[in-house]
Amino acid sequence: MAPLRYPGIESAARAVLSALDVQFSDLKDVSCCPAPGVFRSFDQQTWLAISARNLALAEVQNADIITICNGCFASLFEVAYILNNDREKLDEINAILADIDLEYNCTTNVKHFADILFKDIGVKKIADSVNYPYKNLKIAVHYGCHFLKPSNVKNIDDPERPMILDKLVEAVGATSVDYMDKNRCCGAGGGVRARAKEVALKMTADKLENIEKAGANCIVDICPFCHLQFDMGAMELGKTNIPVVNLAQLYGLAFGIDKSKLGLDIQAVPIKLDKG
Amino acid sequence: MELRIDMTDEVEVVEKKAKLVNPEFVEEVIKAGAVSVNLCWQCGTCTASCPSGLHTAFRVRKLIRRVQLGFMDEVLPADDMWMCTTCYTCHERCPRDVKIPEIIFTLRNMAVKMGYMAETHKKAATLLVKTGHTIPLDDKAKALRKKVGLIETPLTTLSNSEALEEVQKILRHTGFDKIVGA
Secondary structure: OHHHHOHHHHHHHHHHHHHOOOOOOOOOOOOOOOOHHHHHHHOHHHHHHHHHHHHHHHHHOOOOEEEOOHHHHHHHHHHHHHHHHOHHHHHHHHHHHHHHOOOOOOOOOEEEHHHHHHHHHOHHHHHHOOOOOOOOOEEEEEOOOOOOOOHHHHOOOOOOOOOHHHHHHHOOOOEEOOOOOOOOOOOOOOOHHHHOHHHHHHHHHHHHHHHHHOOOOEEEEOOHHHHHHHHHHHHHHOOOOOOEEEHHHHHHHHHOOOHHHOOOOOOOOOOOOOOO | OOOOOOOHHHHHHHHHHHHOOOOOHHHHHHHOOOOOHHHOOOOOHHHHHOOOOOOOOOOHHHHHHHHHHOOHHHHOOOOHHHHOOOOOHHHHHOOOOOOHHHHHHHHHHHHHHOOOOOHHHHHHHHHHHHHOOOOOOOHHHHHHHHHOOOOOOOOOOOOOHHHHHHHHHHHHHOOHHHHOOO
8 A cells, every 4th residue: 555555655664764773675576465454355365375475475584574554564463473373274374385385484573663663663762863843733643453453463552542653653742632532443444445435434534523623733643544544535525634644754754854755745635744 | 893914924024034044154154263253142342332333234243143143145245244444443342252353254255255245346356366466556656656766666576477476376276366256
């Protein structure tokens, strides 16, 4: 989703990770994660096998995987979890991967961009990298569903009262505002946007209304599919006063990274934030 | 005056409905991996937590009950379960540890195998088969990537035909291309 629809998110994430001294390289030859809402719904064995191929490609390089998308995170992390814990399933999937001379041995760690920022880098180092603070900015954070849930599998933060993303946006000096049903879904997932856009949009409208009531200047998310739902949804609903900003784009602005890399103007609702 | 009510029609309707119940359905669902379905005792926490149910007729609790009772023909062809965004709120809150999204994935897999699949979903599935991705790399996407300083074609199956062939081999092995009619 990010590389082909919101490349500014990919480009911003690369620049932010570099600014924070995280070493990374492209995992070559991978395919779609594949998207959990649709492909797990169509055929779970295919979902497992295609995702296991991606995990195995990282394993060959002895590398961890960083994802900048909750959907990719859901597929890669949960498939790794299933295969780690179900020997029979692992054997079945490896029998499929044998067709392409590949085997998965359950050693790949999958991490979400936001989790790396919070746990491996830390809010302090991020705050120290901020050259242009946003003191007056009121941010409505949107975690998205698959960063934290299912929490028995992900075990990252409290799924009902999380704080990671709130702390991460406050590192730029901004305030994270509370709003009604803050942890609710954007509406896009599970193949609903593709199958029943009007239903997805009703859920988005709920979120946008609650965010507006809380007086937020922007939404900050960590998932390009939620991003698309808020950005295109704002236009489809005719409610374009609150832009949606990916965490990497927010950090790009606050660190002072070249704006042309951040894709601020290649959204339906361009990103314009006032510094305080 | 004699009051006479003819019950014949109603009896016929009930008998017809009862014949549609497939008591083996729940066993099939469990065998396909949704092992927690019979743990549900119908409290309704899932329905009360469902963001989609606020705007649609989709009721998670009823879906689970229909599966338990064997109402296969009311479950698999219907739109209802496709209204779930897989937000996992029900999964988090279920007091019986029923893995509801897992059940929904299993049911959707069954429905797709029977040919119940939305055209828009077929489109996404076909793109995976053809490109290894679900979003096309068109001129617009290339231009946007260039604009933000990225290489135009990501170093994925989009830029290596051998990698794409690997993905397509897997899809043939699992029969995905046939399942989705791609």
